[in-house]
Structures are given as structure tokens and as C-alpha cells.
Amino acid sequence: MFGMLLEGYVVTLQIFFLTLLGAVPLGVLVALGRLSKSKILSRIVGAYISLMRGTPLMLQMFAVFFAPYYVFGIKTDKSYMFVAVIIAFIINYSAYFGEIYRSGIQSMPRGQYEAAEVLGYSNSQTFFRIILPQVIKRILPAMGNEIVTLVKDTSLAFSIGVAEMFTTGRALVAGQRTMLPFAIAAAIYWVSCMVIEFFLRRAEKKLDYYHD
Amino acid sequence: MTNSTIDAQTQQPAVCVNNARKAFGDKVVLHDVSLSIMPGEVVSIIGPSGAGKSTMLRCLTLLDTYDKGEFSYGDIKVTTQGPHGAVYDKQAMKAARMRFGIVFQNYNLFPHYTVMKNICDAPVVVQGRDKAEVEAEARELLKRVDLTEHADKVPCELSGGQQQRVAIARALAMHPDVMYFDEATSALDPKLTADMHRLIREFAASGMAVGIVTHEMGFAREVSDRVCFLIDGTIVEEGTPEEVIEHPKDPRTKAFLAHAQD
Ligand SMILES: Nc1ncnc2c1ncn2[C@@H]1O[C@H](COP(=O)(O)OP(=O)(O)OP(=O)(O)O)[C@@H](O)[C@H]1O
Ligand SMILES: [Mg+2]
Numbered sequence: 001m002f003g004m005l006l007e008g009y010v011v012t013l014q015i016f017f018l019t020l021l022g023a024v025p026l027g028v029l030v031a032l033g034r035l036s037k038s039k040i041l042s043r044i045v046g047a048y049i050s051l052m053r054g055t056p057l058m059l060q061m062f063a064v065f066f067a068p069y070y071v072f073g074i075k076t077d078k079s080y081m082f083v084a085v086i087i088a089f090i091i092n093y094s095a096y097f098g099e100i101y102r103s104g105i106q107s108m109p110r111g112q113y114e115a116a117e118v119l120g121y122s123n124s125q126t127f128f129r130i131i132l133p134q135v136i137k138r139i140l141p142a143m144g145n146e147i148v149t150l151v152k153d154t155s156l157a158f159s160i161g162v163a164e165m166f167t168t169g170r171a172l173v174a175g176q177r178t179m180l181p182f183a184i185a186a187a188i189y190w191v192s193c194m195v196i197e198f199f200l201r202r203a204e205k206k207l208d209y210y211h212d
Numbered sequence: 213m214t215n216s217t218i219d220a221q222t223q224q225p226a227v228c229v230n231n232a233r234k235a236f237g238d239k240v241v242l243h244d245v246s247l248s249i250m251p252g253e254v255v256s257i258i259g260p261s262g263a264g265k266s267t268m269l270r271c272l273t274l275l276d277t278y279d280k281g282e283f284s285y286g287d288i289k290v291t292t293q294g295p296h297g298a299v300y301d302k303q304a305m306k307a308a309r310m311r312f313g314i315v316f317q318n319y320n321l322f323p324h325y326t327v328m329k330n331i332c333d334a335p336v337v338v339q340g341r342d343k344a345e346v347e348a349e350a351r352e353l354l355k356r357v358d359l360t361e362h363a364d365k366v367p368c369e370l371s372g373g374q375q376q377r378v379a380i381a382r383a384l385a386m387h388p389d390v391m392y393f394d395e396a397t398s399a400l401d402p403k404l405t406a407d408m409h410r411l412i413r414e415f416a417a418s419g420m421a422v423g424i425v426t427h428e429m430g431f432a433r434e435v436s437d438r439v440c441f442l443i444d445g446t447i448v449e450e451g452t453p454e455e456v457i458e459h460p461k462d463p464r465t466k467a468f469l470a471h472a473q474d
Contacts, residue, residue, distance in 0.1 A: 115320035118273050119334035119386065120309045129337065133324050210366040212323035 001172055005184055008168030011082075015154045015164060018086050020147070023093035030098025031105060045098075052095035058159050061088040065160045085157045089150075096146055104139040105131065137207040144200040148193050155189075165189075224286060226251050226389045226421035227272065227312070232281030232298075234267055234445075241267045242278070243445045249390060249421040254412060256424045256432035259442035260468055265425045268442065269394055272423065273314050274305055285311040286389060310339070312390040313383025317398075319375045321367040327354070327378050328363045331385045339386070346385065353381040357411070373404045380411065390421040397431045409435050429472055433457050441465045 033045035052060070065084040068074040108131055116126040155166035163171075165185050172181035225248035234242040241264045249255045257265050270276040271283075274290070280297040283290045285308040291298040321330050331350040335341045354360050357377035367375050376399070383391060396412070397405045412435050415422055426432050432439055433453040440450040441462070449462040460466045 109320075111316060111318060111320035112322070114275050115316065115322070117275060118309060118312075118314055119382075120306070120338040121334065125337060129333070130322055137324070210323050211368050 001176070001181060002184065004168050004172065005165055005181060005188070008163055008165035008185075009188055011157075011162065011164040012151075012154045012166075014082075015085060015089060015157055015162075016151060019089040019093050019150060022086070022090035023097050026090065026094040027097030027101050030094050031101035034098060034102050035105065049095045049099055052092050053099075057088065057092050057153060058156050060092055061085060061156065061160055064088040064091075081160055081162050084160065085162050089153070093146070093150060097143070100139050100142045100146065101135070103142075104135040107138055108134060134212070140200065140204055140207065144197065147196055147200075151192050151196065152189060223251055225249060226286060227423070228282075228284050229272070229278075230282040232271065232278040232283060234264070234271060234276070234278050241445050242271075244281075245442070245445070245447055247440060247447065249423055251389065251419045251421050252416050253437050254416050254422040254424065254435055255438045255440060256426055256436040257440050257442050258426060258429065258432055260471075263442045264445045265442055266394070269314075269392060269423075269425050273312060273392060274309060310386065311388060312392060313386055313388035314392040315376060315379045315383055315394065315396070317394040319367075319379040321375055321378055321382070323367050326364050326366055327359065327370070330367070330378055331382045334382070335385050350381065350385060353384055357381050358407075372399050373401075376400070388420070390423060391415055393422070393424045393426075395426055395428075396424050397426070397428055405431060429457065429469075441468065443468060 030045060030049065033041050034049065036042050036045075061084065064087050065081065068076050068080070112130055112134070113126060116130045121130065154164055157164045158167035158170065161167075165188065169181040169185035173179060228248040230246050231244045232242055232246070233240065233244060245264075245268065247255070247257075247268075257268060259265050267276065271278050277300055278291065278298050280293075281291065282293060283298065288304050288308050288311065289301070290304050290308050291300050293299070322333070325333060328347065328350055331353065332343070332346045335346045335349075336343050351360070351363070354363055357380055359374060359377055359381070362370060362374060362378075367378065370378065393412075397408055400408060409431070412422055412424070416437075424432065424436070436453055438450060439453050439456050440447045441456060441460075441464075442448075443464045449456050449460060449465045456465060457469065460469055
């Protein structure tokens with residue numbers, strides 16, 4: 001039983017890490033699009049963020065899962081289930097991360113940009129050397145919350161039949177008439193979140209050498 | 213008192229602005245302002261709140277642009293006169309940024325960098341200078357502004373006056389021809405004000421041009437070679453501190469001084 005749960009957990013971890021791998025950098029594009037001087041681009045990205053935040057992730061997953069067939073008439077096989085989950089998670093979390101980045105970037109005082117400008121830093125030097133390191137410190141707590149939420153959100157993948165840990169747990173509970181698999185699954189989620197929180201606290205401590 | 217009048221015939225100004233105009237929407241903030249600072253000269257811009265001092269300083273430091281006028285740093289012509297006003301040249305702006313340094317009113321140090329890195333980062337990253345050489349120079353600069361023990365601290369561990377001196381060292385490390393100070397002494401006690409006076413005179417003695425924007429008449433009178441009164445976007449009067457502070461001619465200066473001195 002424990003072994004089967006662990007197999008599910010591997011899928012959970014895959015969803016978790018692949019989502020982070022996609023959404024952490026894509027969020028930068030979302031933030032830059034939202035902050036763009038082009039009104040049209042900013043509006044489009046704004047609408048996308050609003051849609052992602054205003055509809056359930058589970059629905060978005062169904063949309064991504066069924067879109068190839070109902071919109072484009074393409075038949076998909078079973079392997080597409082996992083891909084659909086990853087795509088839905090990435091586009092959803094990119095919106096959330098993008099908003100966190102945007103608020104972090106906008107919270108930076110103008111004086112930092114001006115000091116960099118008069119010292120002759122180029123735009124990209126200013127962003128990567130002066131702005132980004134300070135933004136990271138500012139957004140770390142909000143990112144922490146979102147990442148912990150992601151751990152738990154992975155369980156939504158069961159709704160389109162991807163057998164991650166929660167799905168496995170549910171099948172075991174149904175088959176063995178005991179709540180124990182749920183309890184074990186809960187413990188594994190909890191420990192995972194604690195591990196993440198441990199690393200986040202370490203990172204926050206490391207950046208605690210200054211305040212502004 | 214200084215030899216700036218002799219220099220004026222032989223040297224070109226370190227910074228020169230001719231008939232510059234700046235408006236925000238319909239509101240004209242600077243009307244045909246002309247200002248130049250010679251190497252080795254300390255010039256203060258004084259004026260009431262809203263006169264346009266900060267706007268002038270922002271334009272001088274290329275954080276904002278004049279709508280009209282000629283503007284140069286030494287031999288670098290930052291603007292040329294186009295049919296619709298001043299045209300800024302991108303390359304010239306880039307080169308001009310290496311000619312001046314500014315100490316902002318609230319310093320704008322980089323909080324995530326140590327004092328040392330605040331000073332060394334731009335010379336290394338922007339000017340491409342040798343890191344070890346820049347660091348050695350930074351230590352000299354820190355000695356000069358009395359911060360030797362603070363090299364490895366971050367700005368939030370320093371007092372306001374110490375942070376200002378880091379900002380001075382950061383600007384000096386770029387080897388500017390012109391140094392600007394926004395409200396140089398408003399946050400300083402008498403001892404630190406005296407130190408600042410000494411430093412500014414040292415900069416001038418080494419051939420640097422110094423531009424100060426300030427409310428503080430006393431400091432401006434003591435440290436400046438020349439004082440410009442900026443009132444309602446116009447330089448209404450300029451001259452040595454004795455001339456314009458002790459014996460103002462323009463009625464607007466007189467009115468301003470009457471308010472300022474009581
Ligand atoms: N970005 C801006 N947009 C519109 N108006 C502005 C802007 N910046 C300054 N002004 C206006 O320009 C005028 C001059 O402002 P400025 O800040 O240059 O005055 P100042 O001499 O520095 O005053 P103070 O001594 O209070 O700092 C003011 O009337 C101000 O309202
Ligand atoms: Mg001002």
C-alpha cells in the first residue's frame with residue numbers, strides 16, 4: 001500500500017517540479033507583458049491573468065484536456081492526460097507568479113532606477129543587478145505561499161485521471177475499506193510542505209542581511 | 213577669491229546649458245534658463261519651493277529632458293537644436309553620463325550591496341575597469357570620507373550622514389568632471405556640515421565643477437563661488453554670494469531673501 005502511494009507521489013512530484021520549471025520563468029514574461037508600455041499587450045495579459053485567477057484550476061484542466069478534440073477535432077491518447085495537466089498547471093501558475101513578480105517590481109522605489117541610470121547601467125544591467133535581487137527578497141514570502149498551494153493543488157490532477165498520490169489513495173481507500181491510505185497521503189503532503197517551508201525560511205534568512 | 217574668471221577665458225565650461233525650457237503639459241517650469249559651471253567652480257542654485265530647482269537638476273543629470281535649448285558637457289553636445297526643440301543624441305547622452313556624478317537627496321544607495329560594492333560595481337561593470345584597481349581606489353575614497361571601517365557593511369547599518377558619504381564616494385569612483393548635490397546639508401549636523409564644506413572645496417580645488425541645489429542660504433553663501441537665484445523658472449540674479457545675498461538688485465531676490473532670512 002505504502003509502495004503504491006509512493007508511486008503516486010512520484011507523479012505528484014513530477015507535476016510539482018515541471019510546473020515550477022515552466023511557470024517560474026514564464027511568470028517573468030507575464031509580468032513584463034502586464035507592465036509593458038503597449039496598452040494592447042498589457043490589456044491582453046491582464047485579461048489572461050483575470051481569467052486564470054477567476055476560474056477553477058480544475059475547469060482549466062478540463063479545457064486543456066478536451067480542447068484538442070472539441071476545438072480542433074484531434075484525437076488524443078492516454079498519454080495526453082499528463083501533458084494536459086502540466087500545460088494547465090503552467091498557464092495557471094504563470095499568471096499567479098506573474099502577478100507576484102509585477103507587484104514586486106512595482107514596489108521598487110524609482111530612486112533605485114535613477115541611481116543606476118546616472119551611473120550608466122544599461123537597462124538589462126539595471127534589471128539583473130539592481131532590481132531583480134531586491135525584488136526576489138520582497139516576493140519570497142508570497143512565492144512561498146503559492147508554492148505550498150501548488151503542492152496541494154497537484155491532487156486536482158485526479159479529476160482527469162492522472163494517477164498521482166491522491167488518486168492512488170482514493171483507489172486504495174475504496175478497495176480496502178480503510179481510511180489509512182488517506183492518512184498516509186495527508187502525512188506525505190504535509191511533510192512535503194514542511195520541507196518546502198524549511199528551504200524558504202533558509203532563503204529568507206540568507207537575504208536577511210539587509211533591509212530597506 | 214578664485215581664479216575662475218581667468219579660467220573662463222581659457223577653458224570651456226564643464227557643463228553648459230543655454231536658453232533651456234521645460235514644461236509639464238501647459239505649465240512652463242523653466243523659462244529660457246542658462247547656466248554653466250567652470251572646472252573648479254562651485255555654483256549653488258537657490259530658490260523658493262516650486263521654483264524648478266529639482267526639475268533643473270533632473271534635466272542636468274539626464275533623468276529628464278529639456279524641451280528646448282542647447283546643453284553640453286565639456287565637448288560633448290548632448291542636445292542639438294531641431295525644428296521642434298531640443299534633440300537628444302543617444303550616444304552623447306551615454307558619454308555625458310560618465311562626466312557627472314550626483315549625490316541624491318535621499319542617497320539612493322543600493323541596499324543589497326555592501327558599501328564597497330556600492331562604490332565599485334559601476335566602475336567595473338559599466339566602465340569595464342580592473343576590479344582590483346577599482347577596489348584599491350575605493351579604499352582611498354573611503355579613507356577620504358572617513359568610512360574605512362564600514363567598507364563591508366550594508367547601507368542600512370549606517371547613519372544618514374555616513375550613507376551620504378558612501379553616495380559621494382560612489383559618485384567619485386566614476387571620475388566625474390561635475391558633481392551635483394541635491395540638498396547637500398539639510399540632513400547634517402554642524403560638524404558634518406563643516407566636513408561637507410571642506411570636501412566640496414577639495415573637489416573644486418582638484419578641478420571638479422560642483423553644482424549644489426539647496427534651500428540653505430548659509431551653506432550656499434559659505435561654500436559657493438557663484439550663486440544663482442532661480443525663481444518661478446527663471447534665473448533672476450546670479451553672482452558671488454556677497455553680491456547677490458548681501459546686495460541683491462532684483463526685487464524678486466530681495467523679496468525671497470527677506471522671507472528666507474527671518
Ligand atoms: N513630473 C511633473 N509633472 C508635472 N509637474 C511637475 C513635475 N515635476 C515638477 N512639476 C512642477 O514643476 C514645478 C517645479 O517643481 P520642482 O520640483 O522643480 O521645484 P523645486 O524648486 O525643486 O521645489 P522644492 O524646493 O520644493 O523642492 C512645480 O510647480 C511642480 O509642481
Ligand atoms: Mg526640489
